[in-house]
Amino acid sequence: MLQGNWCVDAGGENCPCFLAEGGACLTCSRLAGGGCEDCLWSGVCVANEYEQNGRVIRLGRKTQYVAVKRKKCYDEQTAVLALDVGRGMAQRCSLPGSYVFLQADEKISWSQAPISVMRAEVQKGWIWVLIKGISVKTKALLKAEEGGKLLLRGPYQNGLFGGFALRQFGFASRREKTKEKPQVLILAKGAGLAPAVLVRDFLKERAHIRLLLDTAKLTDSLAKDWAGEKGRAGEEKEEAYEPVKLELAREREQICQLMRGEDWRFICIFASDYYLAYFGKSLLSQGRCGSLVLSNNFHLCCGEGICGACSIEDQKGQTRKMCKCQMDGETLLSQGLLHG
Numbered sequence: 001m002l003q004g005n006w007c008v009d010a011g012g013e014n015c016p017c018f019l020a021e022g023g024a025c026l027t028c029s030r031l032a033g034g035g036c037e038d039c040l041w042s043g044v045c046v047a048n049e050y051e052q053n054g055r056v057i058r059l060g061r062k063t064q065y066v067a068v069k070r071k072k073c074y075d076e077q078t079a080v081l082a083l084d085v086g087r088g089m090a091q092r093c094s095l096p097g098s099y100v101f102l103q104a105d106e107k108i109s110w111s112q113a114p115i116s117v118m119r120a121e122v123q124k125g126w127i128w129v130l131i132k133g134i135s136v137k138t139k140a141l142l143k144a145e146e147g148g149k150l151l152l153r154g155p156y157q158n159g160l161f162g163g164f165a166l167r168q169f170g171f172a173s174r175r176e177k178t179k180e181k182p183q184v185l186i187l188a189k190g191a192g193l194a195p196a197v198l199v200r201d202f203l204k205e206r207a208h209i210r211l212l213l214d215t216a217k218l219t220d221s222l223a224k225d226w227a228g229e230k231g232r233a234g235e236e237k238e239e240a241y242e243p244v245k246l247e248l249a250r251e252r253e254q255i256c257q258l259m260r261g262e263d264w265r266f267i268c269i270f271a272s273d274y275y276l277a278y279f280g281k282s283l284l285s286q287g288r289c290g291s292l293v294l295s296n297n298f299h300l301c302c303g304e305g306i307c308g309a310c311s312i313e314d315q316k317g318q319t320r321k322m323c324k325c326q327m328d329g330e331t332l333l334s335q336g337l338l339h340g
């Protein structure tokens, strides 16, 4: 296994998967044609699991119909849907970085689009998703109506680089009930609102969260419904956001200063690769990237590490499947693995 690079599903309910069967496991060297000498995985041995299971893989995620319970349109290209997925799946979708594949046209299997979960209401068994009608797949999803159905496959968990550390922190602070709440900064733009809301929900009781939101591609009512009231810089309000304009160089510089100037436990940036690179480079140059959480903007198609749509080559010429490969934000930036 490569350092800073492990499969987000390793040791979980979907492991071993198709990749183990095909001799291309991302975590286990033995299941990828090698030996144990270079194995860095410290969890349950994937090869043993596979052998003891009679070389049968765990059942993958199934595609299923889910009911559209609510729909709210914000403009012609933007809507929020509530989907009834059941309590078990809603619980799994409550983890930061969760996303699902949604499909409007049941006859065209390749029309599944990866969509971030914005909120999970576990008691109701609902998840809320933000749909931006960008192209054919997402425009078809926008036509879904209350009372109708969509096809859903998931959930998948690799929507954030550094998301694993975020979850570990959340679970640990829940167990230990620490009195001191650390500071978390979230910077989001456009559809980055969805993972931002999910992270804020997850960390709400455990951290002081400051949300900076660029609403250039969002309506005011969408921002208000999901990010809360507009707040002023530095105000301690859990259900508020501070509006920012990332296209303004002056504001970007102020945000860089803010990122460098405080003792943030996590800095989360959910925006295009251009902005991930912009702010990431500034933090890297200051050695302040330790707990950076970045949106996974790679093109995802199967989400299972099979189709290769998300593959990139790292500096050593090794292929990485970014739908499965979990790494921290610093590794992603320092190895030049962003597109932007």
Ligand code: FES
Residues within 6 Å of the ligand: 299, 300, 301, 302, 303, 304, 305, 306, 307, 308, 309, 310, 311, 321, 322, 323, 324
């Ligand atoms: S999306 Fe198919 S391999 Fe990653």
